[in-house]
Amino acid sequence: MNQREYISPSFLLYSGLIIGLAAIAVCGILGSFVGICIIMVTPVILYYLIQTIRMPVIAFYGLFILNYFVIGIMRYTHTSGLSIFIDIGLFSVCFAAIIHSLLAQSLPWKNAFNFVTMGLSVWTIYCFLELLNPTALDEAWTSSRSIIYSGTMVSFIVSILISQYKYVKQLLFLLSILVLLASLKAIMQRFIGFDGTEKQWLAEGGSVTHIIASGTRYFSFFTDAGNFGSNMGFAGIVFGISSIYISEKKKRIYYVIVAVLAIYGMFLSGTRGAMAVPLGGLLLFCMLSKNLKLMLITGFIGIFIYLFFAHTNIGQSNSMIRRMRTSFRPTEDPSFNVRLENQKKLAVYLRERPFGEGLGLGGVEAQRYSERTTTLIPHDSTYVKIWMETGIVGLILYLALLVVSLLWACYIVMFRVKHNRLRGLLTAMLCGVFGLMISAYGNAFLNQFPTQIIVFTCLTIAINGHRIERYTTDNQTNK
Numbered sequence: 329m330n331q332r333e334y335i336s337p338s339f340l341l342y343s344g345l346i347i348g349l350a351a352i353a354v355c356g357i358l359g360s361f362v363g364i365c366i367i368m369v370t371p372v373i374l375y376y377l378i379q380t381i382r383m384p385v386i387a388f389y390g391l392f393i394l395n396y397f398v399i400g401i402m403r404y405t406h407t408s409g410l411s412i413f414i415d416i417g418l419f420s421v422c423f424a425a426i427i428h429s430l431l432a433q434s435l436p437w438k439n440a441f442n443f444v445t446m447g448l449s450v451w452t453i454y455c456f457l458e459l460l461n462p463t464a465l466d467e468a469w470t471s472s473r474s475i476i477y478s479g480t481m482v483s484f485i486v487s488i489l490i491s492q493y494k495y496v497k498q499l500l501f502l503l504s505i506l507v508l509l510a511s512l513k514a515i516m517q518r519f520i521g522f523d524g525t526e527k528q529w530l531a532e533g534g535s536v537t538h539i540i541a542s543g544t545r546y547f548s549f550f551t552d553a554g555n556f557g558s559n560m561g562f563a564g565i566v567f568g569i570s571s572i573y574i575s576e577k578k579k580r581i582y583y584v585i586v587a588v589l590a591i592y593g594m595f596l597s598g599t600r601g602a603m604a605v606p607l608g609g610l611l612l613f614c615m616l617s618k619n620l621k622l623m624l625i626t627g628f629i630g631i632f633i634y635l636f637f638a639h640t641n642i643g644q645s646n647s648m649i650r651r652m653r654t655s656f657r658p659t660e661d662p663s664f665n666v667r668l669e670n671q672k673k674l675a676v677y678l679r680e681r682p683f684g685e686g687l688g689l690g691g692v693e694a695q696r697y698s699e700r701t702t703t704l705i706p707h708d709s710t711y712v713k714i715w716m717e718t719g720i721v722g723l724i725l726y727l728a729l730l731v732v733s734l735l736w737a738c739y740i741v742m743f744r745v746k747h748n749r750l751r752g753l754l755t756a757m758l759c760g761v762f763g764l765m766i767s768a769y770g771n772a773f774l775n776q777f778p779t780q781i782i783v784f785t786c787l788t789i790a791i792n793g794h795r796i797e798r799y800t801t802d803n804q805t806n807k
Contacts, residue, residue, distance in 0.1 A: 380420075380421075380424045381424055381427050381428055381431070381432075382428070382432070383428075384421065384424040384425040384428045384435070384489055385489045385490070385495055385498075387417075387420060387421040387424045387425075388421050388485055388486070388489050388490075389498075389499070389502060390417070391414070391417040391418065391420075391421055391781075392499070392502065392503075392781070392785070393502070393506065394413065394414065394417055395414060395417075395777055395778045395781045395782075396506045396510075396777075396778045397549065398410055398411060398413070398414060398777050398778075399549060399550060399551050399777050399778075400549030400550075403525060403526075403529060403549070404525050406525075411474065411777065414474070414478070414777070414781075415473065415474075415478070418478065418481045418482070418485070419481075421485050421489075422481065422484075422485060425485070425488060425489065435488045435489070435491070436487075436488055436491050436795070436799065437488055439487040439488055439491060439792050439795050440483075440484050440487040440488055442483075442487060442788070442791050442792055443732060443733055443736050443791060444483045444729075444733045444737075444784065444787050444788045444791050445480065445483040445484050445487055445788065447728075447729040447732070447733060448479045448480040448483050448729065448784070449480050450725070450729075451479070451480070451725060451726065451729055452476055452477050452480045454718070454721075454722060454725055455472075455475070455476040455477075455687060455718070456476070458683065458684075458686060458687050458717075458718060458722075461683050461684065461685075461686045463681065463685050463686050463689075463700075464685070464686025464687065464689070465686055465688070465689065465697055465698060467688075467697055468686060468687060468688025468689050468694060468697040468698070469686065469687045469688055470688075471688045471697075472687040472688040472717070474775065474777075474780065475687070475775045475780075476687070478780060478781065479780060479781075479784045482780075482781050482784045482785060482788070483784050483787070483788045486784070486785050486788040486789060487788055487792055490785075490788075490789050490792075490796070491792075491795070491796060491799045492796060492799050493747065493749075493750050493796060493797070496750065496753055496754075496789060496796065497753070499785070499789075500566075500570060500753060501579075503563070503566075503782075504563075504567060504582070504583065504586045507559075507560070507563040507567070507586055507589075507590050508586055508589065510548045510549065510550070510556065510559070510560070510593065511548070511560060511563075511589040511590055511592065511593035512589070513548040513549055514546040514547070514548040514556065514560075514593045514596045514597070515589075515592075515593070515596070517546045517547075517548070517596075518544075518546055518596055534547075534552070537552065537553070538552070538553055540598075542598070542647060542650065542651045543598060543647035543648065543651060544598070545596075545597055545598035545599070546593075546596040546597055546598070547597065548593070550778075551773070551776050551777065552773075553597040553598055553599055554597070554599045554601070554602075554771040554772075554773055555771070555773040555776050555779060556593070556597045556599070557593075557594045557596075557597025557598070557599025557601075557602035558594075558599060558601065558602045558605055558764060558767045558768075558771055558773055558779070559773075559778070559779060559782075560590040560591065560593035560594040560597065560602070561590070561591070561594045561602040561603070561604075561605030561606050561609075561763060561764075561767065562605050562609075562760040562761075562763060562764050562782070563586065563587070563590035563593075563760070564587045564588075564590040564591040564594060564605075564606055565587075565605060565606045565609030565610070565613075565756070565759050565760050565763055566587075566609075566756045566757060566759070566760040567583040567584070567586045567587040567590065567756070568583075568584070568587035568606075568756075569609070569613055569752070569755060569756035569759055570583050570752065570753055570756040571583040571584045571587065572622070572752060573748070573749045573751075573752025573753060573756070574749070575749065591606065594606075595648040595649075595652065596648065598647075598648065598651050598652075599771065600651060600652055600654055600655035600770070601655060601767045601769070601770030601771045602767055602771075603637070603652055603655045603656075604655075604763060604766040604767040604769075604770070605760070605763030605764055605766070605767045606633075606763060607630060607633060607634070607763070608759075608762050608763035608765075608766040608767070609759035609760055609762060609763040610626045610627075610629060610630040610633075610759070611630060611762075612738075612758065612759045612762045612763075613626050613755065613759045614626050614627050614630070615738075616738060616741060616742055616755045616758065616759070617755065618742065634656070637649075637652060637653045637655075637656045638653075638656035655770075667708050667709070670705045670706065670708075671712060673701075673705060674701075674702070674705060674712070674715070674716065677701045677702070678702075678715065678716070678719060678720065681719055682719045682720050682721050683718065683719040683721055683722065684702075684715065684716060684717045684718040684719035684721075684722055685700065685701075685702040685716055685717060686717060687717050687718065688717065689702055689703060689716070689717055690702050690703070690707050690712075690713045690714075690715075690716030690717040691703065691705075691706060691707040691713055691716070691772070692704065692705070692706050702716045702717070707772050708770070708771070708772060709768065709769050709770060709771065709772055710768035710769075710771070710772050710773065710774035710775060711723060711726075711727070711768060711769055712772070713772050713775075714726050730765055733787050733791060734758065734761065734762060734765070734787070736791060737754075737758055737787060737790035737791040737793070738758060738790075740790065740791055740792075740793050740794055741754045741755055741758060741790055741793050744793065744794040745793040745794055745797050746797065747797050750793065750796065750797055751793070754789065754790045754793045757786035757787075757789060757790055758786070758787075758790050760786065761783055761786050761787055761790075764779065764783055765783075
């Protein structure tokens with residue numbers, strides 16, 4: 329018998345099994361339950377790691393799932409700082425991609441040369457230069473690491489791994505499952521009630537913004553109701569549009585169900601600014617659909633929604649509808665007027681600070697680092713927060729990155745992607761992202777979990793749409 333037979337896969341499998349059982353027996357004798365759990369989980373972890381080397385896209389899917397649940401995990405484990413695992417995950421996916429290229433086959437690295445990745449790289453450099461800001465604090469800057477480089481790494485990873493139409497469909501289906509879980513959790517909060525952990529979170533300060541006179545705002549397992557509501561609005565428009573382009577009847581019905589539950593979740597959140605997501609998405613879809621019938625239908629739906637909320641009092645007895653209706657009458661909303669006054673104060677303060685106060689020093693939550701004007705005023709907006717921390721220069725750079733990326737992606741999808749179904753899914757993603765960009769003016773969620781990774785994933789996929797079409801191995805008829 330030669331040496332190769334001794335190291336066959338079956339030999340390694342049985343050897344590992346025997347060793348594992350022996351180790352479990354020893355831990356059992358010693359009464360170490362933790363040890364038994366570690367031994368039992370180790371093979372699963374090893375198998376997952378091997379699979380990520382074979383197919384690095386699996387590693388990204390794992391990161392995508394973790395990104396969606398990381399806030400919920402921190403809430404239920406009563407721990408903080410677990411976001412470091414997202415950073416570890418980003419570098420791990422990059423490592424898996426490099427090893428795969430060296431041992432198996434090369435990945436389309438040139439796909440990373442696109443406006444989103446390059447623009448985010450410039451943003452990362454700008455954020456590092458913020459260390460030179462005389463008013464910045466190193467500790468606050470370090471706490472903002474996600475806004476510094478996470479988007480850049482996500483765009484780079486997505487560019488080289490989501491390179492085929494089948495991966496776009498897989499990622500969309502994975503997102504649909506996550507959205508279902510998020511919306512069902514909010515429905516449970518509404519009809520069953522908050523669990524012990526959620527009640528504790530509300531008692532520790534969450535009730536100030538979630539148990540209010542106009543009704544309870546439900547937040548699922550997200551950071552807050554604002555983040556949850558905007559994400560559900562995003563999901564509603566993405567899966568609503570995607571259902572039009574999906575060929576399989578069962579999956580089309582499934583996506584419609586996901587879209588409906590997501591929109592219901594948006595209403596449960598009580599987030600007025602979230603209404604901008606589906607409305608903005610419908611507006612962009614009218615321009616991107618290249619189909620007169622779809623343009624007329626979506627245009628009619630958008631006008632109907634606007635007229636219903638802005639010019640009628642139908643359903644006013646329903647607290648969810650009543651609260652959402654106030655988003656169409658902002659001047660009648662005291663909180664909106666307070667935000668405008670706060671922005672006027674900031675404009676005076678930041679006039680002599682073109683590079684801002686420093687990363688991590690925007691909003692009342694930053695008082696743990698220092699008390700100054702920017703930490704005494706709530707930002708209530710992603711863009712206001714960026715303005716506070718990076719100044720007018722940083723705000724212009726960030727907005728230019730988002731707007732130009734969106735416009736360039738729209739051009740790619742409209743004129744360079746010929747595959748009808750792929751174009752439809754990319755259009756759905758862009759419409760959702762556009763809605764989130766609008767909603768981010770009224771809520772500071774765009775750079776939170778899970779929104780940031782979702783936004784830059786969708787933008788990157790869309791801007792690489794023509795390359796994905798070229799690499800796709802999907803043999804569906806392009807109808």
